């Protein structure tokens with residue numbers, strides 16, 4: 336086999352980066368919260384506890400059983416684990432799993448008004464947005480207000496386009512779900 340020096344150098348650099356990431360993340364992951372920490376958290380916090388990062392119906396039920404007051408269907412913007420499912424396809428199965436017991440919010444991939452409507456139609460009580468609010472760094476409070484106003488305007492337009500007067504008129508029949516969504520919701524993604 337011919338060893339290519341530039342590849343070897345690249346692997347070594349990659350290996351060094353991986354080791355650095357392990358060193359930085361390792362201790363934090365060891366201290367990561369467990370389901371069994373929920374009671375401890377609830378007692379000390381005293382306020383409503385919202386659990387973020389739910390991606391399966393089983394974990395949604397676990398969150399309810401552990402005393403969550405609401406949950407956020409989220410893959411943390413794909414920043415934590417590649418291969419985590421997109422959030423919209425798994426939303427409805429999670430809403431069904433908690434059966435109205437607690438509120439469900441959707442996070443991830445919300446970029447425009449129609450994304451907000453899709454999430455609400457599939458049972459989310461609200462959505463969360465991340466990168467859009469980086470406009471805070473660019474335009475300060477006015478930048479954030481501008482982004483929120485833009486989203487609100489897009490929501491109004493999308494509502495008119497689907498012939499609904501209010502988000503309360505929406506249900507799952509407003510969303511055309513590709514077949515892949517059923518696969519994602521069944522948890523058989525990898």
Ligand SMILES: Cc1cc2nc3c(=O)[nH]c(=O)nc-3n(C[C@H](O)[C@H](O)[C@H](O)COP(=O)(O)O)c2cc1C
Pocket residue numbers: 387409410411412413414442443444445464465466
């Ligand atoms: C700059 C930045 C920092 C973030 N930091 C955190 C964090 O500390 N904890 C966390 O749970 N999620 C964090 N997130 C993820 C967001 O809270 C949110 O889950 C994600 O941006 C939503 O996905 P999207 O990027 O597709 O909208 C961060 C996102 C961004 C863009």
